[in-house]
Amino acid sequence: MLSAESGFVPISRVRSFTRRLLAYGVQDVEIARLDTALHAPDSYQTNDVLHPSRPGAPPFFMLSGWACLVRELDDGRRQMVAFLLPGDAVGFDLLTQSRESTRVVAVTPVRVQRVRPSLIGQITGSPGLSRALAIASDQQQTRLINQVVRLGRQTAYERCAHLLLELHARLAEVGETYGDSFRLPVKQEILADALGLSLVHVNRTLQQLRREGLVELHGGSAILQDRSALAEICEFRAG
Template sequence: MLTTALRATPSATSSKSFVRRLEACGGVAAAEIAILEAALHAPETYRAGELLHPPRPGAPPFFMVSGWACLARLLDDGRRQVLAFLLPGDGVGFDLLTQSRESTSVLALTPVKVQRVRQSLLGEITGCPGVNRALAVASDQQQTRLIDQVVRLGRQTAYERCAHLLLELHGRLAEIGETQGDAFRLPVKQEVLADALGLSLVHVNRTLQQLRRDQLVEVHGGAAILKDRQALAATCEYRSGST
């Protein structure tokens, strides 16, 4: 089974996902990685649905070790807009978008493990040129994805939105070795995709079925297969460098 094979991928459970993410963003010396790891608290675990980042200024930044979370805006009537997905290896609180503020929350979508930075040692991290450069690249990528999200919600059709988001998720997971060819784990329900895409659950379901009929995407059992990435990218004007 595809989902079984994906669960067995060694990188999916590695505690070094943030190292792989930083390395994908630029050269980071081994000595700097050692300094970074020494500046982190022991891993903390959260259940799906729990808040990872309290909505208050000054909360310490952290790295996603495993699991999926999201940056979201919650409305008083219970509706939710997912602004960004947070994946294994991502740093949270290092850039303007993910810094804690009262208007947004970081919510675990699956069981999640994180490592927070010791506030007293934050200067040690920012004093490492390689880590600093990698975090700057990651911040730039996050801003690019935010622009992509605005375009998705504002101008793309449901078909284009689904295609673009799936390509983005695949590209980000591929950077840290959490894909198998064109396949990757998609451990979130369609309700979450609907909250990210500004669509109803019914509309997301119908769109994924249409993508399957067009032999572009297969989503089932907590996994996704991009059957023709080139055609999918052409459909939604996806630019692979934006991950």
């Protein structure tokens, strides 16, 4: 591997969203142009609102940490519509654009880089970046369909397996997995809100997956011990 002095940046130090853009075919010159359109990174704590429920909030890129697109009911119940992970672009697609009915909330400490509002056109007008954002938007739509199917037609057992496989696949794209394991830094309460299940039901289902030798959860990490079997259980398709 070349040294930092040569101008090569080790992959471990490449920003997660830069990795994703490079994978989508964005050229270095376009990424450099994107950098000029971004503010310095901002940090947020768990439960902070990253994207308020008002139109026109500037989009941003997730650097680290986990967030959720949330719909809250008047009685305090909430539905996690989508997880937002390192490398994700937020606010460019129809699902994650700010609207009165939803907001983006940090579920761990989070770092983001926001786009300067006056320079959004510089990003959307760049062919490579525009194409990459379109790919990301299409993937977000696919995940939304998967979420609808999870909530509407899958059993609790299938839902848990499918969500864990999806999270692993997404994190693997930006180098945040270790073989079959990945950090799962959220409490089961968050998983329950994402899966439309009670906390007790999620706990029992995860325990069943553990007893069957399919999943191991401990210390804020998840190990998918038999991904093929999990995929067969819930008809998971990567991509």
